[in-house]
Amino acid sequence: MKYTKLMTLAGVVGACASAQAATISLNGFSNTDHGSTGTMNGTVSGDGVDGDASAGSTGSTVFAVSNDIRNGDSSPQTLEYTVSGLNIDGVGGFNDSFVIQFTVTTDGQNFNVLQDSSDLPKNAGWLSSGETSLNANGEYVQFQFAAMTVNLNGGTNNGTGAWLGFTSASVGSWGSNDVATFNGISRAYNSDDSKVFDLTAGGNDNSLIADFDTAANTEGTLDAAGAWRPEAWSFQVEVNAVPEPSSTALIGLGGFALILRRRK
Incomplete structure (x- = not known):
């Protein structure tokens, strides 16, 4: 008994x-969102908790670079984003947040996030290995998901999260002779529309690799693979809230x- x-x-x-879960899409994190700490660009959308995991019409979602990529320093480095002003668990208003970390590596050369030293501390966005663009065979920049922390109701690490993958990426600083490659998918320049790479066709990716590959020029109509750099990326995460027992x-x-x- x-x-x-x-x-x-x-x-x-x-x-x-019982757990509540929401899928959140984070879109358009540009190459200006990694070279200095502070407010960054981007948009967020979600579903599953109170109809939407984002701040919605309140406009209170805050994007911040909490750990940046240092110009001229060696690989690897940790890039960290903090997204706050969310209502994940439906309790206490838009006082939830999460922190997501990426390990960023290159082909062995130091990172370059500035056009020149006069750009400090802003105008980051020239993300590349060595120079201001990927322009030599074998050069690459890779983003690898590392960790995620979900914070509910002003607490710390009291929710759970899951990485769902990179969904798209776009190219910066490319022209008529350029061939860009993301995660093994190559695309030759033909218009601004071709700057965006959909990464979901074969399933979302755990890492994002932007690399220069002369062999990608297979059409025979281009002089070289050109010079380019990663410009923006989007990804999805899942956030979970386990509410406290009721009274x-x-x-x-x-x-x-x-x-x-x-x-x-």
Whole structure:
């Protein structure tokens, strides 16, 4: 009998602590969003919790670079974004946030995030290996998902999250002789429309690799693969909230504890 009551109460508490999940798309994080800490660009959309995981019409979503890529420093480095002003768990308003980290590597050359030293500390966006663009065979810049922390109701690391993958990327600083390659997919210049690469056809990717490959010039009509750099990227994450047990469940726990005490 005691065992049955314990199982019943556990079921009540478990029901009150069911997880809520939302898929959030983060779009258009540009190459100006990694060279200095502070406010960054981007948009967010989501579904699943209270109809939307974003700040919606309140306009309170804040994007910040909390750890930047340092110009002239060696590989690897950690790039960290913080997205706040969200309502993930439906409790307390738009006071939830998450932090996502990427490990960024190159082909062995130092990072370049500035056109020249006079650009400090802004005008980052010349992300490349060595010079201001990828222009030699074997050069690459790779973003690899590393970690994610979900913060609910002003707390720290009290939710859970999952990486769902990169969804798209776009090219900067390219022209009529350029061939850009993301995750093994090459595209030759023909118009501004061809700057955007959809990465979802074969399933979302855990990493984003922008590389220069002379062999990508297979048409025979281009003089060379040119020079280009990654410009912007989009990705998706899943955030999960496990709400605290309701007051009814807590009262039940207290009553159950009292019953056990009386029967001893």
